[in-house]
Amino acid sequence: MEVPPAAAGPAGLPRLLPPAQVRGMRAHEERYGPVRLSGEALIAEVEQSGLTGRGGGAFPAGRKLRAVYERARRRGAVLVANGMESEPVSAKDLSLLARVPHLVLDGIALAAGAVGAEAAYLCVSRPEQAEVLLACAAERTDPVPVTVTIPSEHAYVSSEESALVHFLNGGPALPMFVPPRPFERGVRGKPTLVANVETLANVALIGRYGARWFRSVGVADAPGSALVTVAGAVTRPGVYEIALGAPLGEVIGLAGSPGSGGSGGSGSSGGSGVQAILAGGFFGTWLAARNAADVPASAAGLRAAGSSFGAGILLVLPTAGCGLAETARVLRYLAGQSAGQCGPCVRGLPEIADAMEQVAFASAGGRALRSLHELFGLVEGRGACHLPDGAARLAASALRVFGDDVKRHQRGQCPGAPGRAVFTVPGAS
Numbered sequence: 197m198e199v200p201p202a203a204a205g206p207a208g209l210p211r212l213l214p215p216a217q218v219r220g221m222r223a224h225e226e227r228y229g230p231v232r233l234s235g236e237a238l239i240a241e242v243e244q245s246g247l248t249g250r251g252g253g254a255f256p257a258g259r260k261l262r263a264v265y266e267r268a269r270r271r272g273a274v275l276v277a278n279g280m281e282s283e284p285v286s287a288k289d290l291s292l293l294a295r296v297p298h299l300v301l302d303g304i305a306l307a308a309g310a311v312g313a314e315a316a317y318l319c320v321s322r323p324e325q326a327e328v329l330l331a332c333a334a335e336r337t338d339p340v341p342v343t344v345t346i347p348s349e350h351a352y353v354s355s356e357e358s359a360l361v362h363f364l365n366g367g368p369a370l371p372m373f374v375p376p377r378p379f380e381r382g383v384r385g386k387p388t389l390v391a392n393v394e395t396l397a398n399v400a401l402i403g404r405y406g407a408r409w410f411r412s413v414g415v416a417d418a419p420g421s422a423l424v425t426v427a428g429a430v431t432r433p434g435v436y437e438i439a440l441g442a443p444l445g446e447v448i449g450l451a452g453s454p455g456s457g458g459s460g461g462s463g464s465s466g467g468s469g470v471q472a473i474l475a476g477g478f479f480g481t482w483l484a485a486r487n488a489a490d491v492p493a494s495a496a497g498l499r500a501a502g503s504s505f506g507a508g509i510l511l512v513l514p515t516a517g518c519g520l521a522e523t524a525r526v527l528r529y530l531a532g533q534s535a536g537q538c539g540p541c542v543r544g545l546p547e548i549a550d551a552m553e554q555v556a557f558a559s560a561g562g563r564a565l566r567s568l569h570e571l572f573g574l575v576e577g578r579g580a581c582h583l584p585d586g587a588a589r590l591a592a593s594a595l596r597v598f599g600d601d602v603k604r605h606q607r608g609q610c611p612g613a614p615g616r617a618v619f620t621v622p623g624a625s
Contacts, residue, residue, distance in 0.1 A: 251392030303396030476506030
């Protein structure tokens with residue numbers, strides 16, 4: 197079958213977040229136009245586009261589609277759209293689903309058709325989201341209708357892909373040991389494509405405008421745009437659409453950051469500059485601001501700098517804040533989010549949180565630091581999910597980036613403000 201030529205997609209940004217809400221089906225079709233590609237041709241185009249997952253893993257989306265498609269030819273398949281957004285600070289999926297719900301539903305329909313799915317689910321965490329999305333789904337006549345659902349056990353780990361599969365199979369939304377991975381055997385034992393809603397919205401755009409258009413924004417090793425949530429010490433916290441690979445300083449500047457690094461980096465006091473950035477959210481790692489301005493905002497760029505992009509969360513710490521105290525609050529939250537299934541979470545995370553609180557708030561000596569380093573080795577790579585790994589990685593990055601502050605805390609001195617929180621952490625006082 198001859199493929200019609202690609203339509204001219206929007207030049208530059210925005211792509212995913214138009215200025216005004218596009219909720220009705222007619223308005224959606226007028227803005228985005230008809231879909232051009234479907235089936236295996238769509239999979240090939242997504243492969244050429246270089247689109248990677250936007251839920252935090254940055255796995256090549258085309259490869260994931262292809263893996264499910266190859267297995268589905270024998271057994272059928274299931275698609276799960278992940279809009280749970282369990283990172284407390286993140287608001288990108290919430291914004292996307294509110295602004296362009298039909299673009300996500302297009303992506304679900306196209307991906308389901310491409311891999312041969314016989315059922316499609318959209319998992320979200322808020323009843324008000326589900327109500328709007330159900331109304332939007334009722335406007336459509338997709339060959340594979342989408343079921344909008346809310347896992348009853350909404351927690352930090354409930355957005356992990358094996359947890360969603362377990363929930364849709366009738367169990368609690370808790371992570372499972374792998375293998376098999378969902379693409380091998382997932383919902384009802386069938387190959388299952390689990391994809392973030394932002395990833396699927398991009399699939400819908402590629403299905404209209406093609407891989408070349410998609411790659412016209414971003415950089416060669418990180419094509420396309422991405423939604424990022426910027427919070428902390430900024431004047432305009434919120435969700436921004438950026439070209440991947442843009443310098444981190446420019447991205448933070450979109451939210452009105454209080455400077456480009458302060459007068460002294462880690463350990464400086466006073467002023468209104470930026471001391472450090474927690475990239476990747478509560479599952480991320482710290483990056484000293486003095487090293488951050490020119491770092492590319494992409495998975496590869498931040499990885500090379502010793503940090504992480506994750507689900508596109510950037511938390512800005514001012515020079516007047518205390519990175520050790522912020523880390524301790526986050527670790528205490530993560531310790532409370534354990535699924536209660538594995539020793540590394542049940543015992544290891546509370547002990548890591550205890551030790552970091554000793555370092556941050558109690559002028560602890562070397563014993564707490566030694567304990568932390570021992571615990572890192574005991575929990576990493578040993579759980580059903582990656583929660584212990586993320587907590588250990590976060591704590592280790594704090595000790596590295598705020599190393600001078602650790603020494604000051606041991607002397608009972610804190611150059612920041614340990615009692616005044618900068619980040620919003622659920623349950624923290």
